[in-house]
Amino acid sequence: MLGTGGGGDPYIGALLATEALRRHGDVTVVTLAEVPDDAVVLTVAMMGAPTVMVEKLPSLDEVVAPVHALGAYLGRPVTHIACAEVGGVNSTIPVAAAAALGLPLLDADGMGRAFPELQMVLPTLYGVTASPLAFSDEKGNTGVLQTVDNSWTERIARVACVEMGCSVMISGFPMSGAQAREALVPASLSRCIEIGRTITGARHEKADPVQRTVQLLGGRELFAGKVVDVQRATTTGFARGSARVEGTDGAVTLSFQNEHLIAEAAGRTLATTPDLIMVLEHDSGEPITTEGLRYGQRVRIISAPSDERWHSPDALAMVGPGYFGYDIPAHRYDGAVELHDTPTTAALGETAA
C-alpha cells in the first residue's frame, strides 16, 4: 500500500522473507526508541526497475552480500538493519536480510513510502550520506562506492545497476542509532501490519477495504474506473510510464517512475508526489504495482498525506513534481470533490453501512 505502486512486487519480497525466516528463525523488531545511540545501522534494499525485479528474485546470498561488503569496508560490526523505503519488496527484503544475518530490524524506514531514486530518503535531508554504499548482483559482482553526495551515489550505482542486469541488492546509509532516531520514519513496519489487518478485517466484515484504508491513512478516494491504457517502458533503469483510468464521469491519468507521481483529470491536478497515490483493486482493496497495471482492471485511486517532512522546500526540491520534470507545484488533495468519486462505493453498499 505505502509503496505507491513501486518498490517491486511485494509478493517476491515476501517469498524471500518467508524462506529466510524458515531457515534462520524469527527476526527481532525494535522500535527507534530502543536503538542504542552508538548502533551501526545499515539500510538494505533492492535497486532497479520493478519490471525487472519481478523476474529476478535474489537469493539470500545476494541479499546479504552488500551488507558483508559494507561491513568490511566500515571495519565495524553492523548492529541493526533498516528499511530504506516501505512497501514493495523493500519492506520485506530487509526482513530476509535481518534473518540471514541474525541482526535486529528497526520498526522504521527512510521515507514512509517508496521513491524511485536512492538519495530520496529523509536521512539525506539530515545530512546522512548514502555512501559508503555497497551493491551486489546475482553473478557475484560487488562494489563499494564512496561519493561526494547522495545524488552521485544514485548516478553511479544506477548505471552499474543497469549494466549488472537492471536490478541489484544494495546496502548503504550507514547511521548511528542517534541518527536513525532523528532521520527515519518511526513505526512504519507496524503501520504496514495495521494496514494489512484493516484490509483483511474489512473483507471479513464485508465492508469496503478501500474506504477503511482511506480512513486509516487520513487520505481520500480520488477516482474509480477501469484501466483503459497503460504506456510503460523500462528506460535508464526505471519503469516509466502512464496509465489512463476511465470512469462514468471522466478519466484520470496517472504518471509514474516506478512509483505513482501525478494524478490528473481533464487538466486538473488531483494529487502529486510527495503525497501518496495508490491504485487499488476495486473490490478487494489489493494494491496494484505500476508494473502490474493491466488493461481492463477495475480500480480505485486513492491519495494520502506523506510524512510532513517531505513538504519542506529542500525535500520538495528532491522529490517534488519539478524534479521529475513536471512543471506543476506539489499539490495536496484537500479541495472539494469535483469528480464523482463515490458512485462505485455506493454501489457496494458501503456508504449506507
Added chain:
Amino acid sequence: MLGTGGGGDPYIGALLATEALRRHGDVTVVTLAEVPDDAVVLTVAMMGAPTVMVEKLPSLDEVVAPVHALGAYLGRPVTHIACAEVGGVNSTIPVAAAAALGLPLLDADGMGRAFPELQMVLPTLYGVTASPLAFSDEKGNTGVLQTVDNSWTERIARVACVEMGCSVMISGFPMSGAQAREALVPASLSRCIEIGRTITGARHEKADPVQRTVQLLGGRELFAGKVVDVQRATTTGFARGSARVEGTDGAVTLSFQNEHLIAEAAGRTLATTPDLIMVLEHDSGEPITTEGLRYGQRVRIISAPSDERWHSPDALAMVGPGYFGYDIPAHRYDGAVELHDTPTTAALGETAA
C-alpha cells in the same frame, strides 16, 4: 609510439609526470628481476575516451586516490606501481603516481602496447584478476569493485566511467612480485626511452625517423599519404571511428577504438590487432593519436609485431579482430609490398642515405 594511437595524448601525461617529479622528486625504476616475490604491485591508469582525456587533465590527488582506496581495501601496504599499458598517458601517469606516492615503478607494463578495454592485459591470460579495482573522478567520487571476472570489471567500471564524465583514474590488477615477473612485458619503459632517442637521434642526423623506428621495432612501413577523411564518435566511453589516408597509389583505411585496430587497402588487410599499427607524422616521425587525426595531415602508417603472447588462441579471443566485430582473422603484415610504400620516403632522400 607503442600506444598505437590510443591511451590518450602523452603530452597530457607528461605534464602531470613532470609536475609530480618537480614536487616529489625522482622515481626509482626497478626491473622485473629486482622485484621481491612478495611485493604488492598495482597498476595505475587513466580509463576513458582519449577524446575526453585530453580535455580533463587529472590532478595529482585524483591520480593517487584509487591507489589509496585500493590499498585500504586490500589492507596491505602497496609496494610497487606498474603501467597497465605503454604509450599514451598511461605510460606517464604511473610515473606521476609513483612520485606522489613515493613508491618504485616497474620497468614493465601489461601489454607492450595499448588496448581499449580494461581486461585486455597479459595478466588476464595468467589468471590475475583486475579486481579489486578502484576508480576515482575529479569530483572526489571513488569506488572499489570486486567482480567474478575481468570482463565484468571492464563492464561495470566502463559505465561508471561514462557516468563520471567519460574519464576516470583507476588502480587494479593487484599482483605479487612473482606474478608481475611472469605476466608483464619486461623493460617497456626502457623501450619507450629507446624509441624516443631513436627518433630524436634521426632528426638530429637528418635521417628518416620513421625508417629508423620501423627498423628498431622489427616492423614495416605500410603506406604513406594524406589524411582525407576522419569519422570519429565518442560512444559508450570510447573514441571509435575510421580514417582514410590517400597516397599516390591508392588509399588505406584505418579503423580504431581508442587504438588502431585494422589497416586495409582496397579490401586487402594490411595489418590487424594484436599487432601494432601506428600513424606517424610524415617527416618528424611524431606519433599521432587517433583523436589527433586531422584532414590534410601528411602521414606514414607503420606496423610492428606485438608481444608474441598476444597471438595465442586465448589472447586472440580477447583482442583479435573478431572481438572488435571484424570478421577477419588476425593478420601479421609479412607479405610482399604491393602498395608503393616508399616513394615519399625516397622523396626525403632517405632511401639513398
